[in-house]
Amino acid sequence: MIKKLLNPIEYFNDRKLLLFNFLIFIIGTIIAILMKGWFSSVIQLLFKSEVNIYETTTENIIVIILLTIVFFSAGKIINKKTRLIDCLNLSFYTRIPFYLISLLNFKGSLSRSMPIKLEDGSIKIPSTNALYNTSDYIISFITSCLNILVIIFLIIVIYRSFRTLSNAKKTIDYVIFIAIFLIVTILSPIILNLI
Amino acid sequence: MVQGNYPLPIFLKLSSKEQEFILQFFLTSGSLKEMASQLGISYPTVRNQLDDMIKHIKDLNI
Numbered sequence: 384m385i386k387k388l389l390n391p392i393e394y395f396n397d398r399k400l401l402l403f404n405f406l407i408f409i410i411g412t413i414i415a416i417l418m419k420g421w422f423s424s425v426i427q428l429l430f431k432s433e434v435n436i437y438e439t440t441t442e443n444i445i446v447i448i449l450l451t452i453v454f455f456s457a458g459k460i461i462n463k464k465t466r467l468i469d470c471l472n473l474s475f476y477t478r479i480p481f482y483l484i485s486l487l488n489f490k491g492s493l494s495r496s497m498p499i500k501l502e503d504g505s506i507k508i509p510s511t512n513a514l515y516n517t518s519d520y521i522i523s524f525i526t527s528c529l530n531i532l533v534i535i536f537l538i539i540v541i542y543r544s545f546r547t548l549s550n551a552k553k554t555i556d557y558v559i560f561i562a563i564f565l566i567v568t569i570l571s572p573i574i575l576n577l578i
Numbered sequence: 579m580v581q582g583n584y585p586l587p588i589f590l591k592l593s594s595k596e597q598e599f600i601l602q603f604f605l606t607s608g609s610l611k612e613m614a615s616q617l618g619i620s621y622p623t624v625r626n627q628l629d630d631m632i633k634h635i636k637d638l639n640i
Binding site: 392393394395396397462464466469547548550 | 614615618619620621622623625626629630
């Protein structure tokens with residue numbers, strides 16, 4: 384089962400997976416809104432004291448579109464048979480850990496400890512005094528550990544799934560993919576800031 | 579008795595797994611989607627296996 388979870392593109396029917404991913408996208412976006420999360424880049428989830436439903440939903444959609452562009456463009460360069468549906472599935476799937484992490488903000492402590500997005504679009508880093516009690520520190524510690532696990536999980540999922548969807552084998556294939564991924568990761572905060 | 583060196587047909591140069599794949603491909607009338615459904619794997623996985631086999635057969639021909 385773990386093998387399947389780490390490479391859904393290899394084992395699951397594309398249409399069923401897309402339906403599942405779409406449902407998770409709706410549920411996950413609702414969770415992120417309720418937990419006051421916002422997506423500042425394709426690989427980042429932050430929290431603030433108040434969120435706008437429209438903003439968080441749009442940010443999530445844009446992140447999925449950007450990730451799909453990364454997977455599809457790199458995939459097409461490597462293998463012309465790469466399909467959009469597989470790239471879209473991988474983009475949706477890589478968002479799931481972010482929805483789970485947002486659940487840790489049920490008490491709102493992460494909203495107080497994380498960088499704040501100001502009205503003018505700039506980001507303010509709060510001081511460590513923003514954390515008020517021991518449970519806030521514990522939640523922050525758990526979040527940090529989970530973030531590391533999520534990064535490892537995402538690297539494995541993206542590596543394996545991308546290999547399947549594009550049939551990538553050579554080192555140059557992965558260099559192309561990483562280059563496009565880095566460019567989009569750098570550009571994504573600028574694009575998301577335009578909302 | 580007939581003795582001598584004869585080249586093997588390409589099909590026999592393939593691994594048993596590859597031969598099984600060709601048989602499955604034939605039995606599903608060449609439908610990769612049908613094959614994927616029968617094997618319990620996804621379409622891109624079957625397509626990759628086919629692409630790898632095509633490359634292998636081309637290499638054998640050379």
